[in-house]
Amino acid sequence: MPSSSSVAEARRALGQRLREIRKDSGLTARALAGLAGWHESKCSRIEHGRTPPSDADIRVWTLHCSAQGQTADLIATARAVEGMYVEWRRMERAGLKQVQESVAPLFQRTRRFRVYQSWVMPGLLQTAAYTEAVLRTITDLRDVPDDIDAAVAVRMERQRVLHAGDHRFAVLVEEWVLRTVIGDAEVMAGQLGHLIATASLPSVSLGIIPAGVPRGAGWPVESFTMYDDAQVNVELVSAHLTVTQPSEVAMYAQAFAELAELAVYGTAARSLVTAAIDSLE
Known part of the structure; x- marks a missing residue:
């Protein structure tokens, strides 16, 4: 990749x-x-x-x-x-709100989203409290302007795409993301409950990749989002990588398909989320 x-x-x-x-x-x-x-x-x-x-x-x-x-x-x-x-620092120099706003046109024109997360909850499925905790970490690590409240508001507004038009969302999350506490236990409990609720939307397919599943070709990789078959955004520690070359986009499509084969869905996925909630207690 x-x-x-x-x-x-x-x-x-x-x-x-x-x-x-x-x-x-x-x-x-x-x-x-x-x-x-x-x-x-x-x-x-x-x-x-x-x-x-x-x-x-x-x-x-x-x-x-x-x-x-x-x-x-x-x-x-x-x-x-x-x-x-594009270096994260250059993207974030004008504040996190602008980073959130910059992807709005891409979200509006995309019909099929494929999201793989190996680090944190997918942005479209986050609660406001979870998003705030994530962005707070970013401002602390990277010394970017603190406009977190405005950035959270933009991300929450962007989630309307889940309920509008003919957009479809296939989301894969590694099980350890469910058990990585962001913010505190209360924030995580709210986030995990929200994940169950959001997964019930007709437009959303949620797959959880169990931590103990044998790995073949579906080895964990960087978190990425596919926008139709036109573009892939990859999240790195130091940068934001945009892939548009058809051959490389196809590689991510293949990787997503292989990871999807490892995931569990429906009742099995909800059981993993529920177990993560229980572990917080």
């Missing part, structure tokens, strides 16, 4: 693709640089993923390599690579 190293890997993959185009054209790196008016080391830096190519660089590259038919796809790939990785 893509991680914080995915950007470097994606840049190298793009560079390798450009190298193959150059070699197919019969040009050496020095010859291409000469035609483009670049320093002779620029081609090497791009091909090895050390320098990301601009749109103009790609247009010049494909022009001199007689590969203009690939220009649009290469530019889209390059833009996707550069947009994959």
